[in-house]
Amino acid sequence: MRDVARLANVSVATVSAVVNGSAVVSAQRAARVKKAMEALDYHADQIARGLKTGRTRVVGVVIPDITNPFYPEVILGAEEVAGLARYSVILCNANEDTAQEERQLNALFSHRVDGVLIACSNPAVAVDRLLHRRFPIVCFDRIPEGFRGDAAATDNFAGGYEATRHLIELGHRRIAILAGRTELSTHSGRMEGFRKAMQEAQLPVLDEYCRTGGMQAETGYRFGRAMVRLATPPSAVFCSNNKVLLGFMRALAEAGVECPADISVVGFDDFTWTENFHPPLTVVYQPARELGRQAMHLLLSRIEGGAAAAECQRVQLRPELHVRQSTARFEEAGRPGQIAAPGYERSF
C-alpha cells in the first residue's frame, strides 16, 4: 500500500479512500492510484483490514459429517450466497463429535470470523455462549434444544409424518423406524411425525420396531441384521438417515429379503443416485441447497444488520415425498410364503 501511495504520489490514506470508496477523491488522483495498484498488482491485505475494522469477511460453517452427501449440498447453497456477498467460508467438519465441534468453534472464533453457520448437536453450550455474547450465529438442519436464535431447517415433523402416512396408505400395519440419534432435532422431529401418523391410524409403535442411536452405514447394517431375525418382522420401515439406510439395505440384501416384495422402505434425503438404486428409493426429499442459501442469508443479514435486528428469525422448508419403487402395497395374503405371516417369518 505504501508502495502504491509512493508510486501514485499520494498518501496511504488516499489509497485507502479509493480502494474503499470511503471518501471522495479527485478523479485525476483516483486514476493515478488505480494505475499504480494495477502496476504493482496490489491486493488489500484482509488480515490487516480485519485487525483494524474487526470484520474479516469470513464466515465459518461447521457440519457434523462431510461424508453425508446432504451436507455438501447445503454447503453449495451457502457458499453460493456467501460468495455473492464477497464472503469466504471456513469449513469445519466436526465428525459427529461434540468435543471436536467445540474446538472448531473456538478456532473459528479466534480467527475472528464474522459469524458461523452450524448444524450442531446437543447440548450446545458453546453455541449458547456465543449467542449470549450476541455473536452472529445461525443453526441449520440440527437445532439444539432450547436454542433461542436464528435457525433454518426442513420441517422434519412433516417429513416423518408424510413418509409414515405413505406406508400406512399402502396398507402397512407393522411399521418400524430407524431413527438415528433422537437427541438431534432432525431425528426427534422425524420420529414425532412417525408417532403422530401411527397414532392417528391407531397403530401401535412397538419397542422392537424402534431402533435409534447411529448415524453411519454400519449401524444400519446392524439394525437390518437384527430386524430380519425378529419373530415377526415389520412389513415396512421408515429410515430417517440416508447413511443408515445404505447399511440397512445391505443387510436386507445379504439376508435375501427383497425390497419391496418382502419389505417396503422409505428413506430421507434424495440424491442423483437414489433413482438408480436397487430398488429406486422412495424418499422424503429436503431442499438441501435451498436450505444452505436461506441459512446463509439469515446469517449475513444478522451480521450486517447487527444484533439489533428482529429478535430471532426462523425459516422452515417443506420436504417432499418422492415415491419410487422401494415401497409397495401390502397385501396380508399377498405373495405366498413371503408376505403371509408364517412363510414370511420363515423367509427371513
Added chain:
Amino acid sequence: MRDVARLANVSVATVSAVVNGSAVVSAQRAARVKKAMEALDYHADQIARGLKTGRTRVVGVVIPDITNPFYPEVILGAEEVAGLARYSVILCNANEDTAQEERQLNALFSHRVDGVLIACSNPAVAVDRLLHRRFPIVCFDRIPEGFRGDAAATDNFAGGYEATRHLIELGHRRIAILAGRTELSTHSGRMEGFRKAMQEAQLPVLDEYCRTGGMQAETGYRFGRAMVRLATPPSAVFCSNNKVLLGFMRALAEAGVECPADISVVGFDDFTWTENFHPPLTVVYQPARELGRQAMHLLLSRIEGGAAAAECQRVQLRPELHVRQSTARFEEAGRPGQIAAPGYERSF
C-alpha cells in the same frame, strides 16, 4: 491481552511468552498468567498474530465441484491432517469455472492463507503465478499441464488401463469411452490408459465410441441417448467420471438397454452406494481420503519446511479395480436377439 497482563501484574511481552513458550518465564509468573487467562477466558487473536508473524495457520482448499462425492471424501482426509497440525481450512468451490477459481484464489491470497491445496483446471495461470512467487501450493487430483510443483494424484493412467483390460478380458471388442473433459490431467490420463490397453489388444478406438467434454449427469444422459442410437452400439463402456456415469445409466434404463446383459459398464470412484446400485457397479476405486491426507501432508511440509525443501515432490496413489455386476462376459452369439449383431441393434 492487556487485561491479562494487568491482572497477572506482568507485561504483555510476558503474556506472549507464556502463550507461545517463546521465552523462559519463571514458574510462578507463568502460573499467574495462566490463571489470569483462564479468568478472562482469553484466546489469542489469530488475526493480529497473523498480521505480525505473516503466518495465519489457515490453508485454502479449492475444489471444482463439491457436489461430486469424490471431493468431500478428499476434504475429509485433508481436514483430518490439517486439524491435527492445528490448521484451519477455508474451502472454496470453483464450480468447474476457471474465472471463479481465479477469484477464489485471489480471495485466499488476500486472506493470507499459508498455502493452498487445489484441484485445478488448465490453463493454470493463477497457480503458476503463485508458484513462481514461491507460495506454498500443491495440486491434487487434477494437475495442470506443465505444472512444476508438489502434487498428489491417483495413477489415472493405470486406472484407465485396468478398467479397459478388464473389459477386454471379458471378451469385449467394441469398447466405448466417456471421458469427461480431456484437457484435465485426470481424464486425459484415464483416456491414455484406455488407448494403451486397446492398442495392446489391437482393438480400434472409434471416434463414435469416444465421447468427451462433460462432467455432469446431464451430459452422461446425452451421451447415453446418442450411443443407444448408434447403428452398431458398443458392447462395453468405460466411463471416467462418476456423475457422467449416473446420467448414462439413466439413459440406458430409459432406452430399455440392460446392464450388464446388453452392455457392460465400468465407472470411476467408489462410494457407499455403488454396491447397492442397479446393477452393483464395477468401478475403479481411488483412495480419495488418503489422497486428501497425502496432499495436505505435502502442503504442510512445504509450508513449514519453506521453499528451501526438495525441489518438487510428487505422490501417486494406486487405484484398485472393484469388480461387481455391471460388467459381464461378452459372447458374440450370447443372449439371442440382444448380443448378436442384428437383433442387438434392433433391441435399442
Added chain:
DNA sequence: GGTGTCATCCGTAACGTTTAGAACAGCTGC
C-alpha cells in the same frame, strides 16, 4: 567492592490497514 555472567522481565517498534481530525487551498460574500 568491582566486574562479568546469567536468568528474567519489560518497553516498544513494527505488521498493513482504517479513520478521525487537522491542514490546506480555493471560493464566496460582505
Added chain:
DNA sequence: GCAGCTGTTCTAAACGTTACGGATGACACC
C-alpha cells in the same frame, strides 16, 4: 482583505500481537 465554507488531502493514532534489545537483579569470581 478577511471570515467562513467546501472540497480535497494528509498526518497519525489505533487494532492485538510478536520479538528485538535493553534493563534489572542475583550471584560468583577475582
